[in-house]
Amino acid sequence: MKEPVRLAKRLAESVPCSRREAELYIAGGWVTVDGLVVEEPQFMVSQQKVELHPEATLVPVAPVTILFHQAADTDMSISSAQQLIRAETRALEDHSGIHLLKQHFVRLVPCVPLETNASGLSVYTQDYRVTRKLTDDGATIEQEYVVEVAGELPAEGLKLLNHGLTFNGKPLPPVKVSWQNETRLRFALKGVKPGQIAHMCKSVGLQVSSMKRIRIGRVSMAKLQAGQWRYLMPYERF
Incomplete structure (x- = not known):
């Protein structure tokens, strides 16, 4: 029986290639052990x-950027995100290739937090350029955001x-609000x-029952289902 050795060493000897090249192949998901992909160069193999x-x-x-459809009231600390964003919850409609x-x-950074008590599009990235942007x-x-409301909107409410509203004692800049139904x-x-x-809804006599963010910049959540994620497409820009 052969003595166990690191996968990187075995691959370097069998291809052949340098140890560093072997590590890059393994980290890239290009190496299988008995038919299963192994991404850890230090993985021990024998026969x-x-x-x-x-x-x-x-x-x-x-580095990648992940778009996640977060459910309302979800704890999205980094540890929780790693439990929810995993291989099994990747959307079948992910066509990023x-x-x-x-x-x-790993090393995913959350960006642009959702509104309080909202669901919808969340962004996690490894790319410093996306974080900076x-x-x-x-x-x-x-x-x-799409906001489900109850109550009677006064005549000047939509305007x-x-x-014309304030928040935390300061005037709010103009926004675009319209009825979807x-x-x-x-x-x-x-x-x-x-x-x-x-607060804006309450100021005009409306109560919010739910909120969902469906777009950030030019990136839309589209048909991404709750609890699922997809990679940011190579051509998509916020």
């Missing part, structure tokens, strides 16, 4: 069958929602602050 995918590349794994890797689920330009990136309002606004939408 198992080790194979390198014929289309394997040495290109380093690029990105090869799923375990390392896509959503942080530095957060006040100018438009977000779209006030669009412009008899009980649902569409809010398109920038730099939304926690509690702002509910």
